Amino acid sequence: MIRMQRDEKMIPYLFLFPYLFFFVIFFIYPIGFSFWLSFHKFRGYGEPVFVGLKNFYRLFSYSKFWVTVGNTFFYVIAHWLPTIVISFSLALAVHESAKAVQRIAKPLIFLPQVIATVSSAMIFRIIFAKNSGVINNLLGTQIGFLSDPDWMRWSVVIMMVWRAVGWFFVIFLAGLTLVSKDVEEAAKIDGAGFFRRTFRITIPIMKNIFMFTFIMEAKSTLMVFVEPNILISGGMSAPLRVKPIASILVDNVRNGYFGQASAAGWLLFLLVFLVTIIQFTLFRGKSERGTNK
Amino acid sequence: MKKKLICFVVATLMVATASLFATGQSEETSESGNKEPTKIIWLKKGGLGSTKERIKILNETFPELMTRVEILPQSGDPHSIANNLRLALASGTEVPDVIQLSKVQLIEFVKAGVVLDITDKLKAIEDLLLPSAYDLGFIDGRAYGIANQVKTKIWYYRKDIFDEMGLDVKDIKNTDDFIAAGLKIQTKYPKANMWNFGPSIAHYNLHLITSGNGARYYDKNGEYIVASDPGTRQAFVDMKKMQDAGIIADVSDWTPDWEQAFMNGEIVSTLQASWFNNGYLSKWAPEQAGKWAVALWPNIAGAAGGAGSAQGGEVYAIMKDSKVADLAWEVLVALETDPDTAYKLSAARGVDPINHAAYEKYPELLGHDPFYENNYWEVYFEALKVHKELPSDANGAKEHIIMNEFLQEWLFGSYDTVDECLAAAEAELKNQIGNALEF
Numbered sequence: 215m216i217r218m219q220r221d222e223k224m225i226p227y228l229f230l231f232p233y234l235f236f237f238v239i240f241f242i243y244p245i246g247f248s249f250w251l252s253f254h255k256f257r258g259y260g261e262p263v264f265v266g267l268k269n270f271y272r273l274f275s276y277s278k279f280w281v282t283v284g285n286t287f288f289y290v291i292a293h294w295l296p297t298i299v300i301s302f303s304l305a306l307a308v309h310e311s312a313k314a315v316q317r318i319a320k321p322l323i324f325l326p327q328v329i330a331t332v333s334s335a336m337i338f339r340i341i342f343a344k345n346s347g348v349i350n351n352l353l354g355t356q357i358g359f360l361s362d363p364d365w366m367r368w369s370v371v372i373m374m375v376w377r378a379v380g381w382f383f384v385i386f387l388a389g390l391t392l393v394s395k396d397v398e399e400a401a402k403i404d405g406a407g408f409f410r411r412t413f414r415i416t417i418p419i420m421k422n423i424f425m426f427t428f429i430m431e432a433k434s435t436l437m438v439f440v441e442p443n444i445l446i447s448g449g450m451s452a453p454l455r456v457k458p459i460a461s462i463l464v465d466n467v468r469n470g471y472f473g474q475a476s477a478a479g480w481l482l483f484l485l486v487f488l489v490t491i492i493q494f495t496l497f498r499g500k501s502e503r504g505t506n507k
Numbered sequence: 508m509k510k511k512l513i514c515f516v517v518a519t520l521m522v523a524t525a526s527l528f529a530t531g532q533s534e535e536t537s538e539s540g541n542k543e544p545t546k547i548i549w550l551k552k553g554g555l556g557s558t559k560e561r562i563k564i565l566n567e568t569f570p571e572l573m574t575r576v577e578i579l580p581q582s583g584d585p586h587s588i589a590n591n592l593r594l595a596l597a598s599g600t601e602v603p604d605v606i607q608l609s610k611v612q613l614i615e616f617v618k619a620g621v622v623l624d625i626t627d628k629l630k631a632i633e634d635l636l637l638p639s640a641y642d643l644g645f646i647d648g649r650a651y652g653i654a655n656q657v658k659t660k661i662w663y664y665r666k667d668i669f670d671e672m673g674l675d676v677k678d679i680k681n682t683d684d685f686i687a688a689g690l691k692i693q694t695k696y697p698k699a700n701m702w703n704f705g706p707s708i709a710h711y712n713l714h715l716i717t718s719g720n721g722a723r724y725y726d727k728n729g730e731y732i733v734a735s736d737p738g739t740r741q742a743f744v745d746m747k748k749m750q751d752a753g754i755i756a757d758v759s760d761w762t763p764d765w766e767q768a769f770m771n772g773e774i775v776s777t778l779q780a781s782w783f784n785n786g787y788l789s790k791w792a793p794e795q796a797g798k799w800a801v802a803l804w805p806n807i808a809g810a811a812g813g814a815g816s817a818q819g820g821e822v823y824a825i826m827k828d829s830k831v832a833d834l835a836w837e838v839l840v841a842l843e844t845d846p847d848t849a850y851k852l853s854a855a856r857g858v859d860p861i862n863h864a865a866y867e868k869y870p871e872l873l874g875h876d877p878f879y880e881n882n883y884w885e886v887y888f889e890a891l892k893v894h895k896e897l898p899s900d901a902n903g904a905k906e907h908i909i910m911n912e913f914l915q916e917w918l919f920g921s922y923d924t925v926d927e928c929l930a931a932a933e934a935e936l937k938n939q940i941g942n943a944l945e946f
Contacts, residue, residue: 450761
């Protein structure tokens with residue numbers, strides 16, 4: 215009897231085996247190999263040479279590394295608020311609108327997410343061009359969106375917001391279904407206006423949705439690469455003023471410094487991990503304080 | 508027990524099926540390879556169309572050879588092609604037999620010992636090639652490649668505007684003259700510029716200058732010396748001087764604004780290389796046909812007489828472990844030394860032939876391009892005589908990236924003095940690479 219029960223416990227694992235097999239081959243093994251590689255000098259051929267922490271030291275002492283860290287955090291912070299505000303506002307508006315409007319609005323708002331990032335970046339290069347760009351032609355100006363140091367990073371942020379709004383919109387729209395109509399009606403009856411209901415009822419109920427979006431967006435923004443590189447420099451190495459951390463990884467891969475590229479990848483992973491932990495702690499901290507009340 | 512067995516069998520079958528599917532394709536290829544003409548894997552820059560055009564032309568000019576050969580084209584963009592090769596070498600699968608790289612990129616693989624030494628082969632056809640094309644294949648006294656394109660420096664300028672302003676390129680001898688000419692043009696055309704840098708300065712601009720003025724980034728022991736190298740210093744100084752004079756358009760290469768700048772007269776001169784003669788101007792500004800002319804570069808930053816090149820040029824090389832090296836060489840010789848092949852390739856792809864015979868048999872190759880007021884070929888062959896390369900070793904590609912970053916920052920004004928900038932660049936090179944000769 216006991217043996218039969220044990221046999222039955224094995225069955226789920228047998229079904230999981232094919233997935234686990236590929237998971238180990240295509241995920242765990244590459245992760246382990248890249249970690250091992252980060253302590254070696256290897257150009258893709260010949261024998262890897264053990265260099266200890268030299269790759270990490272080279273990254274930390276790379277004068278441009280901290281500039282790229284600053285650029286990356288700029289992108290995270292600068293694009294976060296506009297994205298959240300615009301997408302949440304759109305979600306609220308669409309949620310309240312008629313079905314016919316929703317049918318048109320939802321795919322339109324989500325459309326930027328469907329367009330490949332590289333294609334979007336190339337289109338925005340034309341939109342932002344100084345002499346021949348759409349914006350400058352409409353305004354009759356010659357603003358160097360892609361060449362003026364004061365504008366370059368903001369151009370990247372604008373494009374990132376444009377792309378991200380659709381994804382957040384869909385998440386928030388789904389999250390709004392968590393807010394019970396009865397609660398809203400009760401609040402209306404009590405005299406709560408739109409903003410009060412939104413900030414005191416809707417947003418607190420959707421707190422886990424917000425946490426999810428913050429964490430996912432921070433993670434993907436910390437790994438940004440395409441927008442700054444394609445938008446500003448058309449695929450060539452981006453100028454330092456807009457370069458994100460991921461560019462260091464890609465530059466090292468392109469030039470065959472795989473050990474250093476692996477080290478950059480692991481540093482990036484640690485950064486994402488730390489930011490995620492901080493976000494979890496902040497959100498959990500607030501939630502616990504809320505429950506303790 | 509039966510259930511457990513069935514489950515295990517199902518799971519194993521799924522894994523086995525997936526694995527077979529993953530390997531099935533390569534088995535088919537190797538199986539068919541034994542019975543078909545010898546396959547040569549050919550990794551070339553640009554799209555597949557470029558290699559296919561060459562195959563088509565070879566089929567017409569060397570039908571017998573092409574019955575024995577099947578070229579399997581692979582392609583890569585200029586930035587990633589070296590990496591495609593590294594990945595192929597690392598995985599050991601689909602390693603190309605023939606590769607096309609810039610001279611700077613090739614050096615890394617030569618130092619790694621993965622490229623075939625073809626010194627004797629190349630010497631046997633020396634007389635067929637243009638001198639600079641022959642020299643391009645040599646690294647440290649041994650030949651590892653045959654030239655595909657020799658990239659010389661060419662100055663393209665609006666002759667109509669220069670004539671209108673009473674400017675003769677023969678009188679523009681150095682950076683100061685270049686700046687003075689630009690300022691004079693701006694008295695009538697305030698928005699006109701003599702060159703462009705932009706926020707993403709093209710990586711080849713610095714190399715165009717330093718390849719011709721005797722600059723070196725490292726000494727014979729591989730120690731980086733950019734802070735004290737006069738050629739590098741002069742390049743940085745002169746480029747900043749030109750920018751500060753206001754004769755450089757704030758437009759980066761390969762942007763919509765760059766094309767527009769030629770169209771609307773914002774760029775009336777550009778210091779480029781021979782590859783720029785690939786129909787770009789005629790496509791962007793066809794109405795300016797006959798208004799442009801070409802000349803040797805003035806002496807910018809000490810690069811006298813237009814000396815230098817754009818990373819040397821493009822080279823074909825054969826991988827050391829290729830099992831079809833002799834046949835691959837036969838194809839390369841056909842491609843690069845046959846006049847008929849070179850002529851057809853020039854017509855189809857605008858590739859400048861590197862063999863004497865093509866120009867002798869088809870003098871129309873040297874014919875006047877009506878887009879330019881003067882004869883492009885006269886200038887090209889003059890520039891070939893002063894073709895020079897920047898000394899480069901296994902880490903050349905990364906050196907260029909680092910130096911270009913510091914050039915960008917210098918032009919942006921991030922450093923008060925050029926010495927400060929070059930000292931930082933030298934420190935960075937030492938930190939990131941260590942020794943230039945270290946592989």
